[in-house]
Amino acid sequence: MIIKRVDKDNYLSLYKEFSKIKDFRVNSKVTFYELEEIEEWIKNPKENIFYAAFQNEKLVGFCFCKIMSNHWALIDNFYVKPEFRNKNIGKKIQLFIENKLKKANIKYISRVTRSNNIKMHRFLSRTGYSKRDSYVWYDKFL
Secondary structure, three states: OOOEEOOOHHHHHHHHHOOOOOOOOOOOOOOOOHHHHHHHHHHOOOOOEEEEEEEOOOEEEEEEEEOOOOOOOEEEEEEEOOOOOOOOOOHHHHHHHHHHHHOOOOEEEEEEEOOOOOHHHHHHHHHOOOOOOOOOOOOOOO
């Protein structure tokens, strides 16, 4: 498996492939990140850590992380295609991102997952994350 930074040379293929997946649907108006949003992320690598995983040149997953402050980062999206799960790919991506964050002197990582994603809850617990208070997500479109 190879993990590569998502950049101007490969972000379109990632967008085309993952924007079709229903797991990313936030609500009826937001089905995946907007293309312009991804372009913003790759233009500012000091604030955004965005990597994709490839196996035999096939895109199998990705992780996007936002640096929130000098010591805190939020892993905003983390995904491994279902057919590649339970093969340690998610763990490898996570360790890769955590090492990048350590090098950037980040001390605290937050993760957000859907309340009904029990498999992800177990994965996070097994890999050292602790569940915190429950929050309810609110949106407002302007």
